[in-house]
Amino acid sequence: MEGGFLGFLEKNSIYIVLFIVLVIWSGIFLFLLNTDKRLKAIEKELKEK
């Protein structure tokens, strides 16, 4: 692999793990955000009926 960012990642592979964990955390965060939003909407709908 040539130099640059990809070359850096190849030599310091812990940063690959770091990015993977960050992506997983973002996914979990967005999922929680979404679930919370949906539950609030259902709660509101139940109260109105």
Added chain:
Amino acid sequence: MAWKITLFVLMCFVIVTGISFPIVLHPTSWREFPIIPGLEEKAKIIFFHVPTAWLSVVAFLMAMVYGIKYLRNKNLDDDAKSSAALQLGMMFSILATITGSIWAKFNWGTFWNWDPRETSIFILLLIYGSLFALRSAIDNEDKRARLSAVYSIIAFLTVPFFIFIMPRIMLGLHPGSLEIDPTTNKVVQGTNPVVDFKMNGSMRLVFFVSLFAFTILYYWMWSVRSKAIIIKENLSKKIN
């Protein structure tokens, strides 16, 4: 919303620093962690494994608090909140067991060593596991809520003993347990990395930020879970 963004940022901070900061012999900047003899890179588990164990204590405490609340006002919503805390407490205990066990294989040689802390979490899993069996065996909502509240109060009384006392008064592998001093061959109180000076300032900062971030995450998961249980119960009441 602000606290959710704070949670996101704090957790990213913990992940970035906890994973990428190198462990060196003599740290010269705040971006380096000191070496702890015998642990080296594996010391980083403290940023992720200890918070899960901490959250199980928080969750079981919350289950007890909402259990007491239920017994006082007989409001089924409090039972739902207690139940949500119990589920999360169980999940985090299992996570602490699994993460610790994977780590133990590489540091202590086997997945399971019957160290006092391992034994105590095993007993806690049994105690709280049987509460789920109890809950699922009772159809009557009020009876289930009352029994579960009483059980979660009694079960929590054992938690301080199992988590904070027993591992510190017995010989063990976890930091803080009693250990045998190799030079004098006498039993001495082991060092606790949180209290003593093996961790430097930045390591301690990341550790406490991690505890804080995980606690906010727990609170959010708990509120989502209890909301879902309350909605489910309200819906089933409307349908029947």
